Each structure stands twice: as C-alpha cells, then as structure tokens.
Amino acid sequence: MAPSRAPSALLLHSMRSLTIEKSPAAFALRAFTSTSSTYEQAQVERTSFYRNPDPETVYHPRLEPRLARAGRPPVGSRRRRMALAQSPRIPFEQLPYQCFQEARKILIEDREEKLRKIEIERARIARVREADPSTFRGGEAFKQKRLASMEAELERLKILADINDPSVKRRFEDGKGDMNKPIYRYLAERKWREYPRKVLVQRITQMKVVPDVVPNVDPILDVKIAFGKKAVAPGDFVASDISEKPCQLTLQAFNRGEKLVTIAVVDPDVPNLETDSFDSRCHYLASNITISPTKPLVDLTRLSPDSQVLLPWLPPHAQKGSPYHRLSIVILQQKDNIPIDVEVARQKAQRDGFTVRSFMSRHLLTPISASLFRTKWDDSTAAVMERAGLAGADIELKRKKVEPLPYKRRNPSSFR
Amino acid sequence: MHVSSMRTALARVFQIPLRPSLRNAVKVPSTTTETTTSSFSTSVTRAAKKGKGVKPDQRITLIRYFLYHPTTLTPRPLRFSRNRYLRHWTIHRAWNLYRAKVKQARQLELERQYNAMNAANEELRVGAGDGGKLFRKAQMKTGVWSIPERGGGVPIEYARGLVDWMGSTGGLGSSGVGLGAKAKIWDSEWKRS
Numbered sequence: 149m150a151p152s153r154a155p156s157a158l159l160l161h162s163m164r165s166l167t168i169e170k171s172p173a174a175f176a177l178r179a180f181t182s183t184s185s186t187y188e189q190a191q192v193e194r195t196s197f198y199r200n201p202d203p204e205t206v207y208h209p210r211l212e213p214r215l216a217r218a219g220r221p222p223v224g225s226r227r228r229r230m231a232l233a234q235s236p237r238i239p240f241e242q243l244p245y246q247c248f249q250e251a252r253k254i255l256i257e258d259r260e261e262k263l264r265k266i267e268i269e270r271a272r273i274a275r276v277r278e279a280d281p282s283t284f285r286g287g288e289a290f291k292q293k294r295l296a297s298m299e300a301e302l303e304r305l306k307i308l309a310d311i312n313d314p315s316v317k318r319r320f321e322d323g324k325g326d327m328n329k330p331i332y333r334y335l336a337e338r339k340w341r342e343y344p345r346k347v348l349v350q351r352i353t354q355m356k357v358v359p360d361v362v363p364n365v366d367p368i369l370d371v372k373i374a375f376g377k378k379a380v381a382p383g384d385f386v387a388s389d390i391s392e393k394p395c396q397l398t399l400q401a402f403n404r405g406e407k408l409v410t411i412a413v414v415d416p417d418v419p420n421l422e423t424d425s426f427d428s429r430c431h432y433l434a435s436n437i438t439i440s441p442t443k444p445l446v447d448l449t450r451l452s453p454d455s456q457v458l459l460p461w462l463p464p465h466a467q468k469g470s471p472y473h474r475l476s477i478v479i480l481q482q483k484d485n486i487p488i489d490v491e492v493a494r495q496k497a498q499r500d501g502f503t504v505r506s507f508m509s510r511h512l513l514t515p516i517s518a519s520l521f522r523t524k525w526d527d528s529t530a531a532v533m534e535r536a537g538l539a540g541a542d543i544e545l546k547r548k549k550v551e552p553l554p555y556k557r558r559n560p561s562s563f564r
Numbered sequence: 565m566h567v568s569s570m571r572t573a574l575a576r577v578f579q580i581p582l583r584p585s586l587r588n589a590v591k592v593p594s595t596t597t598e599t600t601t602s603s604f605s606t607s608v609t610r611a612a613k614k615g616k617g618v619k620p621d622q623r624i625t626l627i628r629y630f631l632y633h634p635t636t637l638t639p640r641p642l643r644f645s646r647n648r649y650l651r652h653w654t655i656h657r658a659w660n661l662y663r664a665k666v667k668q669a670r671q672l673e674l675e676r677q678y679n680a681m682n683a684a685n686e687e688l689r690v691g692a693g694d695g696g697k698l699f700r701k702a703q704m705k706t707g708v709w710s711i712p713e714r715g716g717g718v719p720i721e722y723a724r725g726l727v728d729w730m731g732s733t734g735g736l737g738s739s740g741v742g743l744g745a746k747a748k749i750w751d752s753e754w755k756r757s
Contacts, residue, residue: 240647240650243647243651245651247655248651248654248655250658251654251655251657251658251659252654252658254658254661254662255654255658255661258661312654312657312658312661314650314651314653314654317650317653318646318650
C-alpha cells in the first residue's frame with residue numbers, strides 16, 4: 149500500500165471553488181455524500197418569497213399564520229428560521245472551510261479504496277462459491293467456513309466504507325437511518341450495546357430471570373415493551389389494569405435477514421400453598437413470528453390466533469400478600485427458521501407448570517433475548533381478576549410465623 | 565502574579581466573595597437595570613415570571629464564570645453547534661485515518677527492509693560457497709566502537725544514548741559509593757593553578 153500523501157499546497161488554493169470529483173464509474177456504487185438539493189430549492193423559492201414563503205426560513209410574524217393555514221407550519225423557532233434566512237444556505241458538504249474540505253478529500257479517497265476492496269472481495273467470494281469442494285483439502289465444510297469468513301470480511305468492509313461519512317452520522321442521529329444498510333445496523337447495535345443492553349442484562353440477571361426461566365441468554369435483540377403508548381423499562385412495576393391488555397414489543401434485530409421467533413411470557417412466581425414454594429405459569433405463548441431489522445414491531449394482540457398464538461394473553465395478577473411477580477418475556481429463535489406446527493404444539497402447551505426449558509428442548513429453540521416487567525397486588529388487581537374470571541382475589545396470603553428455637557427466644561419460660 | 569492572589573484582587577474589585585457559595589452564585593445583585601434586547605427576536609423580551617428582576621449584565625456573568633472556572637485549571641468543554649461539531653468530527657476522523665495509514669506504511673517499509681537484509685544474510689551464509697566464513701566475518705562486531713582517526717567505525721561517545729541531562733555521575737550509579745563516588749561530571753573544587 150502506498151502511503152497516503154498529505155494534501156498539497158496547490159490543492160489548498162483551489163479549494164473554495166472546488167466541487168468534489170466523481171468517483172470512477174466502476175466503483176460508483178453510491179456517492180460519498182449525496183449533496184442535498186435544498187440549496188437549489190431555496191434559490192427557486194426565493195424568487196417570490198412573499199407570495200410563497202418557505203416554512204424553513206419564514207420569520208416574519210405576518211407570514212407565519214398564512215403558512216399555518218396552508219397546512220405547512222413553520223419549522224423550528226423563529227430565531228432559527230431567521231438565522232437560516234440570513235445565512236447563505238450552503239450545503240454542508242460544500243462549506244468553504246479549508247481543513248474540512250481537505251479532510252473530506254482524504255475520506256473520499258479512503259472510501260474509494262474500500263469500494264475497490266469490496267469489489268475484489270465479492271469477486272473472490274464468487275470464485276470460491278463456483279469452485280468444486282473437492283479441490284479444498286477440508287472439503288465442503290472447509291468451503292462453507294471459508295465462505296462465512298469471507299462474507300464477514302465483506303460486511304466489515306461495507307461498514308468501513310461508510311463509517312467516516314458525516315452525512316451518515318447525521319442521518320443516524322436524526323433516526324432516519326435505513327436498517328437495510330449494514331452501516332446503520334452497525335451504528336444502532338453499537339449504540340444499543342453502549343448502555344441499554346447493559347441495563348437489560350443487569351435486570352435479567354439481578355432479578356434472576358436467567359437461571360429461573362431460561363438457563364442462559366446472550367441478548368442479541370433489543371426488546372422494548374410498551375402497553376399502549378406507555379413504554380416500560382425492563383423490570384418496571386406495571387399496574388394490573390395497564391397490563392390487562394397484551395403489550396406491544398419492539399424486537400430490534402441487528403443482523404441481516406428475517407428471523408422466525410417464539411415469544412413466551414412466563415411468570416415464575418406463582419405461590420403454591422401445598423408445596424410451600426413457587427410454580428411457573430405461562431401468560432402468553434406465540435410462535436412463528438417473523439421479525440427483521442426493518443420490521444421490528446410485534447403487537448401481541450395482532451398475531452393470528454390460528455397460526456401463531458398457542459396460549460392467549462392472561463392478565464398478569466399477583467394475589468394480595470404474595471411477593472411481586474416477575475413477568476419474564478423470553479424471545480426464542482426457531483432453528484433454521486422452520487415454522488413450528490401449531491396444532492401439535494398447542495396440545496402440549498399448558499399454562500400451569502409451564503417451563504421454558506422443556507419447551508425449548510421440545511421444539512429446538514434457542515433464547516436470543518429476554519426482558520421482564522413486574523406486577524404486584526394493587527387497587528385494580530381485584531377488578532382485573534374478576535374480569536378475567538380468575539379466583540383468589542378474596543384471599544390474602546400471609547407468611548407463616550416461624551417459631552424461634554427455644555434458645556433463641558427472648559424470654560423463655562425457664563427465665564421466669 | 566500568582567493566580568490565587570490575582571483572583572483575590574479581582575474578587576475585591578468586583579465585590580464578590582472569593583469562594584462561591586450556592587446562594588451567592590444564584591442570587592446576583594444586579595448592577596445594571598437596562599433591558600438587553602436580543603438581535604434575533606422581533607418580539608419584546610419578557611422575564612419568565614413577573615416579580616423577578618431583570619437579568620444581570622452578560623459581562624458580569626462572564627467575569628464570574630471565568631473566575632469560578634479558570635481556564636488554566638479546568639478547560640472549558642467544547643461546545644459546538646451541530647454543523648460545527650460534524651465538521652470537527654470529520655476532520656478528526658480524517659486525521660486519524662491519515663495517521664493510521666502513515667503508520668502502517670512505515671511499518672510495512674521497515675518490514676520490507678528487514679526481510680531484504682535477512683535474505684541478503686542468508687544468501688551470504690549459504691550461497692557464497694565458502695562454508696559461511698564470509699558471513700561469520702561480517703557478523704563480528706570488533707572495531708565497531710573505536711576512534712575514526714585510528715581506523716574505527718563509530719566513536720565510543722555515541723555508545724551511550726544522548727540525553728539532555730546526564731545526572732551527577734554520568735549514569736555510573738549513585739554518587740555515594742562505588743564507581744559513582746569517583747565519577748564526577750563537574751569538578752566544582754577545580755581552580756586554575
């Protein structure tokens with residue numbers, strides 16, 4: 149590799165009038181930055197501003213209501229609009245800062261190099277794919293392994309090609325990133341792993357979802373829980389009347405492709421008075437749910453009762469006096485995206501005594517994420533239980549009084 | 565002038581306590597009563613709540629700010645507008661990329677040189693046809709350190725690394741005992757006789 153040269157002084161002088169040259173057609177998959185067309189639009193609209201004010205730049209109080217009436221309300225504060233109207237409105241990529249433009253040129257050059265490498269890698273992959281597996285010493289297994297590692301390298305190169313682009317960064321920060329593209333998936337995953345995933349892992353381990361409900365889980369999906377418009381953080385207490393209707397889940401995947409998942413909502417804290425311990429109960433079970441990075445929303449009410457739902461939603465409820473119940477939500481991936489036969493699974497699935505472990509082993513599932521919310525007895529629980537036809541709302545549970553051993557009594561009879 | 569005394573003097577001039585307590589930092593006796601109007605806004609500036617006084621002069625706020633957050637001790641955080649931050653970020657990324665590429669190129673060049681020398685030595689050892697005698701001779705280090713006038717290579721002075729300050733013993737141990745006690749780099753007792 150030749151060392152990349154520092155920008156020469158000759159280039160620096162012609163910077164202001166410089167437009168960035170097009171990349172060669174062979175590598176021009178996508179321009180480094182798509183120059184926004186707002187500049188041209190602003191030029192056109194400015195010809196008769198008072199007739200046709202721009203909601204981006206209108207700042208006179210008399211013009212604003214007219215725009216609002218026309219259904220195009222002014223954008224941002226008046227102060228910002230005024231500043232925008234009085235600025236030359238040069239697109240970000242063409243801002244005449246010398247150092248910035250030099251930096252952009254270095255980045256563009258690097259991107260072109262990366263695109264070249266992507267082309268080479270693609271050609272290599274195609275060659276390996278065409279090749280006869282008997283030519284490799286390890287045979288077909290070696291070929292598949294080789295292909296997988298080459299694909300990973302290709303993905304890495306795709307991310308590296310775009311990671312230095314300020315417009316990509318801006319679009320991601322605005323939440324306008326296209327999750328079909330590897331760079332936005334990468335950025336979203338990085339952001340998720342930075343903090344929200346750590347919180348999630350902490351909650352599911354501290355509240356013992358991990359050994360109690362699933363044996364082990366390394367979350368790769370971002371799970372967001374919402375009841376209607378109310379978002380619930382992992383581990384929050386949810387009032388019984390709010391959780392009466394099923395929740396909406398956002399299962400954000402960061403890997404390419406669709407996944408077929410099973411969602412189980414399990415309560416492992418059902419008090420069992422006979423055995424003086426706790427049982428588990430399934431509050432919801434649905435299989436064959438397709439998620440992808442672009443379609444993360446799963447509304448548990450909208451799932452098809454014939455082909456997806458195994459056990460419909462049972463409102464979470466905790467009897468008075470019982471310790472709080474953990475409603476753990478487990479996301480299980482189905483092996484090789486093969487759908488589960490719902491009719492067969494439905495016969496085996498039972499609410500009481502449901503264990504995720506046996507369900508996992510029966511249908512070859514692997515947990516890919518987990519989350520939870522909690523519920524306890526509150527004012528609305530009795531009404532919720534009555535509406536759901538559940539008995540036991542009139543019972544208050546109490547802890548058994550444990551008689552202290554004689555020598556631990558504070559005032560034993562032998563002292564008197 | 566010492567920093568703390570300067571701060572004391574400034575504090576006396578502006579009649580403010582030297583150590584900021586919360587009450588003093590929040591409640592500011594307003595020295596100016598004029599209303600400052602923003603150049604951007606076309607509407608009249610009003611205080612957020614009635615009954616509250618006008619804001620103090622911006623200059624006083626700034627003086628206080630720099631007294632309490634002196635730039636010599638705690639540098640101000642970088643606060644950029646979005647575009648400016650993105651420009652800053654772009655330049656930062658490009659600079660890092662450039663540095664990484666230079667570093668890698670340098671590394672590759674060193675590797676190439678090493679390999680070339682290695683190959684040359686190997687050729688000398690195996691391919692010269694003298695049983696490696698020439699190679700062994702070439703590897704001997706005698707006469708490397710010597711005086712150029714006597715036909716040597718590098719003066720012995722350069723065997724030690726050149727430093728700005730070599731210490732009282734010139735790197736020969738502590739000055740109390742042993743060799744270091746005799747080694748003096750400066751004889752302060754010396755008199756012209």
